[in-house]
Amino acid sequence: MREARIDAGRFLGRLEAFAGIGATPKGGVNRQALSLQDRRARVLLAQLGQARGFGVHQDAIANLFVRREGRNASLPPFLIGSHLDSQLTGGRFDGALGVLAAFEVLEALEDAGIETPVPVEAVAWTNEEGSHYQPGCMGSMAFAAGAIPERWSALRGHDGSSFSEELRDTLAALPEASMRPLGFPIAGYLELHIEQGPSLEREGIPIGIVEGIQGTRWLEVEITGQAAHAGTTALAFRRDAMAAAVRALDRLYAAIMPRDARARFTVGKLTLEPGAVNAIPERTALTIDLRHPESAELDRLEALIADAFAEAASAGGCAATLRRIFDMPPAEFSPSLLDCLGAAAKGLGLASKPMLSGAFHDALFINRVAPAAMIFVPCRDGLSHNEAEYVEPDQAVAGAQMLLASTLKALEAQGRGPLPVTGPA
Amino acid sequence: MREARIDAGRFLGRLEAFAGIGATPKGGVNRQALSLQDRRARVLLAQLGQARGFGVHQDAIANLFVRREGRNASLPPFLIGSHLDSQLTGGRFDGALGVLAAFEVLEALEDAGIETPVPVEAVAWTNEEGSHYQPGCMGSMAFAAGAIPERWSALRGHDGSSFSEELRDTLAALPEASMRPLGFPIAGYLELHIEQGPSLEREGIPIGIVEGIQGTRWLEVEITGQAAHAGTTALAFRRDAMAAAVRALDRLYAAIMPRDARARFTVGKLTLEPGAVNAIPERTALTIDLRHPESAELDRLEALIADAFAEAASAGGCAATLRRIFDMPPAEFSPSLLDCLGAAAKGLGLASKPMLSGAFHDALFINRVAPAAMIFVPCRDGLSHNEAEYVEPDQAVAGAQMLLASTLKALEAQGRGPLPVTGPA
Numbered sequence: 001m002r003e004a005r006i007d008a009g010r011f012l013g014r015l016e017a018f019a020g021i022g023a024t025p026k027g028g029v030n031r032q033a034l035s036l037q038d039r040r041a042r043v044l045l046a047q048l049g050q051a052r053g054f055g056v057h058q059d060a061i062a063n064l065f066v067r068r069e070g071r072n073a074s075l076p077p078f079l080i081g082s083h084l085d086s087q088l089t090g091g092r093f094d095g096a097l098g099v100l101a102a103f104e105v106l107e108a109l110e111d112a113g114i115e116t117p118v119p120v121e122a123v124a125w126t127n128e129e130g131s132h133y134q135p136g137c138m139g140s141m142a143f144a145a146g147a148i149p150e151r152w153s154a155l156r157g158h159d160g161s162s163f164s165e166e167l168r169d170t171l172a173a174l175p176e177a178s179m180r181p182l183g184f185p186i187a188g189y190l191e192l193h194i195e196q197g198p199s200l201e202r203e204g205i206p207i208g209i210v211e212g213i214q215g216t217r218w219l220e221v222e223i224t225g226q227a228a229h230a231g232t233t234a235l236a237f238r239r240d241a242m243a244a245a246v247r248a249l250d251r252l253y254a255a256i257m258p259r260d261a262r263a264r265f266t267v268g269k270l271t272l273e274p275g276a277v278n279a280i281p282e283r284t285a286l287t288i289d290l291r292h293p294e295s296a297e298l299d300r301l302e303a304l305i306a307d308a309f310a311e312a313a314s315a316g317g318c319a320a321t322l323r324r325i326f327d328m329p330p331a332e333f334s335p336s337l338l339d340c341l342g343a344a345a346k347g348l349g350l351a352s353k354p355m356l357s358g359a360f361h362d363a364l365f366i367n368r369v370a371p372a373a374m375i376f377v378p379c380r381d382g383l384s385h386n387e388a389e390y391v392e393p394d395q396a397v398a399g400a401q402m403l404l405a406s407t408l409k410a411l412e413a414q415g416r417g418p419l420p421v422t423g424p425a
Numbered sequence: 426m427r428e429a430r431i432d433a434g435r436f437l438g439r440l441e442a443f444a445g446i447g448a449t450p451k452g453g454v455n456r457q458a459l460s461l462q463d464r465r466a467r468v469l470l471a472q473l474g475q476a477r478g479f480g481v482h483q484d485a486i487a488n489l490f491v492r493r494e495g496r497n498a499s500l501p502p503f504l505i506g507s508h509l510d511s512q513l514t515g516g517r518f519d520g521a522l523g524v525l526a527a528f529e530v531l532e533a534l535e536d537a538g539i540e541t542p543v544p545v546e547a548v549a550w551t552n553e554e555g556s557h558y559q560p561g562c563m564g565s566m567a568f569a570a571g572a573i574p575e576r577w578s579a580l581r582g583h584d585g586s587s588f589s590e591e592l593r594d595t596l597a598a599l600p601e602a603s604m605r606p607l608g609f610p611i612a613g614y615l616e617l618h619i620e621q622g623p624s625l626e627r628e629g630i631p632i633g634i635v636e637g638i639q640g641t642r643w644l645e646v647e648i649t650g651q652a653a654h655a656g657t658t659a660l661a662f663r664r665d666a667m668a669a670a671v672r673a674l675d676r677l678y679a680a681i682m683p684r685d686a687r688a689r690f691t692v693g694k695l696t697l698e699p700g701a702v703n704a705i706p707e708r709t710a711l712t713i714d715l716r717h718p719e720s721a722e723l724d725r726l727e728a729l730i731a732d733a734f735a736e737a738a739s740a741g742g743c744a745a746t747l748r749r750i751f752d753m754p755p756a757e758f759s760p761s762l763l764d765c766l767g768a769a770a771k772g773l774g775l776a777s778k779p780m781l782s783g784a785f786h787d788a789l790f791i792n793r794v795a796p797a798a799m800i801f802v803p804c805r806d807g808l809s810h811n812e813a814e815y816v817e818p819d820q821a822v823a824g825a826q827m828l829l830a831s832t833l834k835a836l837e838a839q840g841r842g843p844l845p846v847t848g849p850a
Binding site (some may be wrong): 249270276 | 529627647656657666671674694695703716782785810
């Protein structure tokens with residue numbers, strides 16, 4: 001019986017080849033979704049797939065599927081993958097690691113002549129980054145919804161480019177891909193991705209078993225006071241919007257993250273008006289990025305934030321308003337897939353730890369329609385969305401091995417018994 | 426013996442007339458320094474002066490002087506005045522009140538036939554506002570220095586206008602004014618101005634006796650941390666420049682103004698980078714406007730500020746830098762002139778209180794070369810640099826009466842005995 005094995009040299013070579021598509025001088029990639037570089041990467045993946053006799057398919061949003069048949073072609077396939085598009089100054093591993101590991105899994109199964117009970121497909125979801133066109137996770141979002149939202153057809157990039165036209169041209173760039181419906185039943189989904197954070201590296205653990213994705217709320221807070229002269233106006237007469245903001249924020253920085261390791265509280269944007277050195281600010285507008293794996297806790301924290309600003313505004317003769325501008329509920333991944341991941345790591349002798357993802361991934365959307373889970377590997381200094389993004393080769397290979405082992409365990413767990421092997425021993 | 430009296434109707438009529446020069450639809454004025462409107466106002470003042478037989482003079486920076494002779498023409502004159510230029514959307518009283526009250530004082534002395542021991546001159550200093558060309562207080566600054574700084578000759582407005590050309594044209598607009606040297610000995614200087622703050626109005630006091638001008642320091646603080654993902658980065662790994670800024674500022678808002686009624690602490694500008702809702706800020710740049718009447722205290726507060734940012738930066742894994750971008754030492758006005766003001770208010774039966782000015786005025790610069798002091802009157806809601814700026818007529822008249830009485834007391838106090846009177850009883 002031939003055991004399926006990741007071919008480390010082949011896999012690392014693929015990473016190198018794709019890193020050349022849209023390469024930047026600083027060693028990263030600029031492969032905007034639906035751009036010429038994105039199409040080059042798709043064509044290359046399709047060609048590699050065809051060379052192994054795999055099927056190549058795409059849907060109306062240009063999600064790209066490379067399919068290795070199983071025993072029963074009519075059963076829902078098991079999907080593995082990630083995304084090929086990047087940030088403007090992105091790293092070579094963010095997304096590409098997961099797509100190329102998925103393709104390497106297909107090649108390993110093919111090399112070993114393993115007949116899987118259902119087809120296994122490597123998928124590259126369209127526009128995960130949301131860099132050129134918003135929102136991000138477009139491909140997986142549309143797949144899960146089974147439809148493309150009307151308003152996307154009118155989207156334009158800030159350079160005037162047309163989303164509809166670039167999508168059409170991207171689809172046309174792969175005439176060899178057969179069209180399939182947008183959204184269809186799948187047996188499950190696994191995604192390998194870099195952590196985009198520093199904890200696996202710092203703790204020296206090669207594998208993160210991702211149990212879910214934090215819920216995210218973006219809030220916009222506006223405090224209004226009264227502009228007045230910085231020199232002449234005594235404290236009693238001030239209605240200082242900045243001072244009120246500071247009072248509330250100091251309280252929140254102390255109350256949220258220090259008390260709950262799973263919470264995230266960030267002020268990423270803040271503006272003052274009128275914005276003159278000698279004018280007491282009359283308006284402060286700021287954003288809050290709030291994350292937690294539990295919806296009830298997100299509600300409680302949002303109320304805490306609203307209270308803090310109401311109190312600070314009132315104490316300072318100001319008024320405060322707060323509104324939610326984005327709300328993504330938490331996602332919990334499939335317990336049975338998580339068991340498979342745990343068993344796979346153990347079987348490979350790889351140390352692992354359970355984690356939450358603080359960032360959005362395609363898996364978040366696929367999780368709405370099928371069992372899903374994610375595997376993380378460390379990235380140097382936790383850096384991502386940065387051309388210096390880096391994964392040690394042995395850690396990349398370990399991730400691909402985890403993906404292969406987990407996929408096999410998932411297929412077994414679906415109750416179809418141990419997998420038969422065909423082909424030379 | 427004829428007593429000199431302010432002619433309220435004549436004075437208020439002058440305010441009305443000048444409010445028409447550069448009038449804005451909302452009831453304010455736009456009389457930019459050295460503009461056509463500024464020249465119109467100068468010409469009107471010159472004509473009013475000539476009509477009473479007063480001398481009209483200007484210097485190289487276009488400071489305008491209207492002179493009523495005294496007993497001895499060769500002695501240094503006593504100056505009273507303010508500025509005629511305004512903010513873009515300025516009020517009709519800011520500056521004009523003081524110039525027109527000074528002119529009314531000259532007319533009152535002339536009406537009463539009083540012979541003063543030295544000449545008395547009403548002065549309109551050039552470009553006090555620093556609105557079109559910076560810096561402000563140009564005319565008084567150059568007078569005190571006795572020279573025009575080289576670099577001003579190259580100044581351009583943001584609309585491309587040339588300071589040198591507009592200055593030349595402004596001087597040419599008053600051929601009847603005789604040129605005099607820039608800077609000359611004066612016996613003293615008194616300036617009437619609106620408070621530009623709310624305290625006289627709120628306390629129901631008609632006259633502020635201004636004892637000095639607060640020292641002002643403008644500081645630029647920069648905190649640098651590290652940008653990272655708002656969702657994935659746990660607290661221990663954060664180097665959040667905004668959180669560090671908030672920590673320091675919360676401490677400073679509590680430590681400075683609540684403990685000292687004479688201190689002013691304002692954050693007027695703040696920027697974050699990268700400035701994305703889901704990015705932990707890696708850089709915060711902010712300005713601090715710090716004021717106090719004592720230099721030693723300004724030093725102590727600046728050190729307190731530096732400590733607060735150093736501590737907060739260090740606690741948060743960031744670095745902080747602080748630099749002074751502006752430093753105006755405090756000015757104390759002349760004790761003998763202040764005594765004159767106190768006696769004048771008492772003699773008029775006007776309630777008064779000692780005050781500090783939190784804003785710059787021409788008196789700040791004249792104080793460097795001669796005894797100087799200021800008189801404040803209330804303005805509605807403390808508003809200034811605002812077209813809604815307003816002074817009650819009786820309060821404006823009270824201010825002019827104070828200026829007249831104070832000028833007479835100052836001239837007496839200079840040891841030349843009671844003033845003789847000539848002309849009809």
